[in-house]
Amino acid sequence: MAQLLPDKIITRVTNDWAKSYPNAQTDTDAYVIGAKVIDVRRRAKVLLIDLSSEYSLVIHLKMTGQLVYRGAGVAFGAGHPNDSLIGKLPDKSTRVTIEYSDNSKLFFNDQRKFGWVKLYPTTEVPNIDFFKKVGPEPLSDEFTQADFRQRFLRRPNTNIKAALLDQTVIAGVGNIYADESLWGAKIHPTSLVRDLSAAKTNKLYKELRYVLNLAIEKGGSSDRNYVNAEGKKGSYLSFARVFRREGQPCPRCETAIVKTRVAGRGTHTCPKCQKS
DNA sequence: CACTTGACCTGTCCGC
DNA sequence: TGCGGACAGGTCAAGT
Numbered sequence: 001m002a003q004l005l006p007d008k009i010i011t012r013v014t015n016d017w018a019k020s021y022p023n024a025q026t027d028t029d030a031y032v033i034g035a036k037v038i039d040v041r042r043r044a045k046v047l048l049i050d051l052s053s054e055y056s057l058v059i060h061l062k063m064t065g066q067l068v069y070r071g072a073g074v075a076f077g078a079g080h081p082n083d084s085l086i087g088k089l090p091d092k093s094t095r096v097t098i099e100y101s102d103n104s105k106l107f108f109n110d111q112r113k114f115g116w117v118k119l120y121p122t123t124e125v126p127n128i129d130f131f132k133k134v135g136p137e138p139l140s141d142e143f144t145q146a147d148f149r150q151r152f153l154r155r156p157n158t159n160i161k162a163a164l165l166d167q168t169v170i171a172g173v174g175n176i177y178a179d180e181s182l183w184g185a186k187i188h189p190t191s192l193v194r195d196l197s198a199a200k201t202n203k204l205y206k207e208l209r210y211v212l213n214l215a216i217e218k219g220g221s222s223d224r225n226y227v228n229a230e231g232k233k234g235s236y237l238s239f240a241r242v243f244r245r246e247g248q249p250c251p252r253c254e255t256a257i258v259k260t261r262v263a264g265r266g267t268h269t270c271p272k273c274q275k276s
Numbered sequence: 277c278a279c280t281t282g283a284c285c286t287g288t289c290c291g292c
Numbered sequence: 293t294g295c296g297g298a299c300a301g302g303t304c305a306a307g308t
Contacts, residue, residue, distance in 0.1 A: 019284090045302075063301045064286080093286090112285045114302065130303085158279060167303080174301060223301055224288095264281065266299075281307070289299085 001229045002040040004069050005049065009036050009101040020095035020110060021117045028119050031055040044134045044171035048125060056122045057098075064093075065108065065115030069229045072103035086227055111225070135170045138205075139212055149201040152193050160196060160204075161189035162263035173208065176221050176236070176243045179268045181208040183242045183250075188274040189262045195276075214239060242268040 010032055015021035035051035042048070047067070049057040059067070068086060089107045090097055096108035096117050108117055125131060135151055136143050151170060155163045163169050164178040173181075182189050184207030187200055196204075215221060220234030221243075227233055237244065241251050246259040250270035260267050 060302080062284095062303075065301095110285095111287070112300085114284065155278080162279080165302085176301065221301075226301080265302095279308085281305100283305080284303095287300090290297090292295090 001047070001049075001067065001069070004229055005037045005040050005106070007036060008104065009034065010051070010098060011101050012099040013096065014099075015096045015117075016090075017095045017113055019116065020108065020113060023119050031119060032057075043131065044137075044167060045174070046130070050122055054122050055119055056125055058118045058120055058125060058128070059108070060115050061110070062112070062114035062116075064112045064225070065110040066226055067229050068107045068109060068227060068231055070105055070107070070231075086225070086231055106229075130167075133168045135166075135168055138170050138172060138208055145202045145205045148205040149198060152196070152201060156192070156194035158193060159190045159262060160187055160193055161265070161267060163193050164208075165263060165265070170208075172212070175265050175267075176240070177208065177211050177215060179243045180211045180240060183268075183270060183274060184208075184211060186273050188276055189267050189269060191276055242270065244268070 013021070013024070013029070013032055015024050018024070031053045032051065032055070035053040035055070037049055038052055039050040040047070041050065045060060047059040049059070051057070061067070068089060070089060089105070089109075091109070093109040093111045094107050095110050095113065098106040098108075100106075108115070120128065136147065138148075148170070152160070152163050155166065155169060161178055161182065164173050164181070165175065179189070181204060185200065185204040187196070187204060215234070215236040218234055218236040218239060219228065219232065220226075221236040222233035223237070242257050245257045245268060247256050249255065250257055250273055253270065253272050255270055255272040257268055258271050260269065
């Protein structure tokens with residue numbers, strides 16, 4: 001995305017599901033049509049496309065959203081090299097289509113319709129409720145072990161998995177990387193935050209950063225249909241130690257991985273390695 | 277206030 | 293094969 005979009009000029013934005021582009025209206029076109037893409041950024045799980053109009057498209061993929069970019073012509077239909085992963089576009093999951101002056105298109109596809117594309121003045125983005133409350137980026141250089149522990153201790157009476165998933169504590173950790181990092185740190189997901197020693201939270205800090213870096217290197221976790229902007233799948237799940245591995249042997253101790261429900265989410269643990 | 281649960285949606289899978 | 297229910301990568305609002 002960051003390589004594909006800059007300098008492209010938007011000529012049209014259409015949406016097939018109102019909630020996927022909730023502030024779409026004719027007067028928003030004034031800030032979008034004819035605008036040039038200046039930059040593509042990310043904060044937490046949100047993507048920002050900054051435009052020359054000083055407005056930004058703010059995009060959240062939620063569970064099943066995906067952004068797929070295609071050049072003009074044959075790329076929209078049969079014969080595209082990515083057809084085995086995702087076929088002709090738009091398709092029945094296409095919610096928003098952004099067209100550019102070179103006739104390329106960016107498709108926002110989202111089977112479950114939880115994701116969205118919103119438009120805000122670029123200077124207002126930091127004032128969106130979500131961005132005011134969201135926690136620090138766990139991979140940033142300034143984010144230390146001590147910061148990590150201190151952030152968690154704001155939620156002393158909840159379990160560590162709920163705290164890991166809480167975007168106001170730490171940004172960007174979802175269900176997969178929560179399970180994976182807890183396994184790495186040998187912490188049971190139901191452990192109360194207040195009961196975790198500094199040694200444990202330090203270990204979790206290291207494991208979380210390891211897991212996130214590995215996931216980035218592998219192109220993320222394509223659960224089923226997910227593809228990136230170039231139509232490619234990520235491969236992290238083939239490296240996962242516990243996530244979606246119920247009944248398979250723990251890579252450390254061979255004990256069968258179990259699946260339970262913690263913080264309302266499917267949760268995978270090794271019952272021997274992660275006792276507390 | 278801190279914390280948990282249900283709602284938002286479509287599609288798939290599993291048991292009857 | 294059909295049908296009901298549970299579940300799926302995330303976040304809010306409403307509930308306790």
